[in-house]
Amino acid sequence: MRIDVLTLFPEFIHAAAAVGVVGRAQQRGLIEVAAWNPRDFTHDNYRRVDERTFGGGPGMVMSTRPLTDCLAAIRTAVPEPARVIYLTPQGARLTQRRVRELALLPRLALVCGRYEGIDERLIAREIDEEISIGDYVLSGGELGAAVIIDAVGRLQPGALNDADSAAHDSFEDGLLDCPHYTRPEVDAQGDAVPAVLLSGDHAAIARWRRREALGRTWLRRPDLLARMTLSRADRALLDDFRRTWLA
Numbered sequence: 001m002r003i004d005v006l007t008l009f010p011e012f013i014h015a016a017a018a019v020g021v022v023g024r025a026q027q028r029g030l031i032e033v034a035a036w037n038p039r040d041f042t043h044d045n046y047r048r049v050d051e052r053t054f055g056g057g058p059g060m061v062m063s064t065r066p067l068t069d070c071l072a073a074i075r076t077a078v079p080e081p082a083r084v085i086y087l088t089p090q091g092a093r094l095t096q097r098r099v100r101e102l103a104l105l106p107r108l109a110l111v112c113g114r115y116e117g118i119d120e121r122l123i124a125r126e127i128d129e130e131i132s133i134g135d136y137v138l139s140g141g142e143l144g145a146a147v148i149i150d151a152v153g154r155l156q157p158g159a160l161n162d163a164d165s166a167a168h169d170s171f172e173d174g175l176l177d178c179p180h181y182t183r184p185e186v187d188a189q190g191d192a193v194p195a196v197l198l199s200g201d202h203a204a205i206a207r208w209r210r211r212e213a214l215g216r217t218w219l220r221r222p223d224l225l226a227r228m229t230l231s232r233a234d235r236a237l238l239d240d241f242r243r244t245w246l247a
């Protein structure tokens with residue numbers, strides 16, 4: 001997958017995409033991340049990339065000409081057409097479902113706004129999709145771009161080893177993850193690891209994990225649970241969790 005990012009801070013994008021699973025995926029050629037700075041597409045001595053907003057009031061808007069030229073360069077950099085995504089608080093909330101769909105595309109172009117964003121006519125002309133990573137305001141779209149790069153990058157076939165593929169599975173079914181434990185079996189405060197996890201009974205462990213994931217989702221994110229149709233087995237596990245919880 002090829003991801004081009006339009007940003008005033010390319011170093012931020014390169015740093016975010018260079019570490020961990022995504023960095024490894026880049027080394028393996030599973031994903032290619034390129035960052036483009038609209039400032040390189042300015043022609044004035046001050047390399048201006050922002051301008052005053054019509055209608056007055058505070059705040060500046062990103063200059064349209066450098067953005068248009070930068071996007072044209074991005075589009076022609078490789079023959080594959082790109083889905084152009086604008087990171088903005090006005091976008092559709094990003095979900096794992098949308099991440100899985102985006103991860104299947106051959107090419108993305110992520111446009112990172114700064115200042116008060118970009119001209120609405122540019123959005124109408126150049127942007128295919130507006131995405132928000134959450135209901136909060138940031139100083140730029142770069143963190144949203146980094147989120148998308150990580151979320152789709154880790155889903156590229158071959159990106160996750162067996163070791164980290166568990167993380168891949170546990171969120172795929174729309175549930176929160178179960179609790180995790182490692183050494184020591186009993187810690188300095190005397191708190192022990194749930195015995196089932198030491199039992200070697202893999203069926204019991206799988207049931208325990210599923211029940212904990214269902215219960216935790218019920219307790220913390222009932223909205224996620226409401227969207228799911230549970231199997232008979234899952235309903236039994238959740239009832240079991242609720243009985244214990246409410247006892």
Ligand SMILES: CN(C)c1ccccc1CNc1ccc(C(N)=O)cn1
Nearest residue numbers: 087088089113117132133138140141
């Ligand atoms: C300056 N702002 C507010 C702005 C306005 C319009 C576009 C981009 C920006 C850049 N900031 C962003 C971007 C995304 C998100 C998000 N929730 O995905 C939050 N903030």
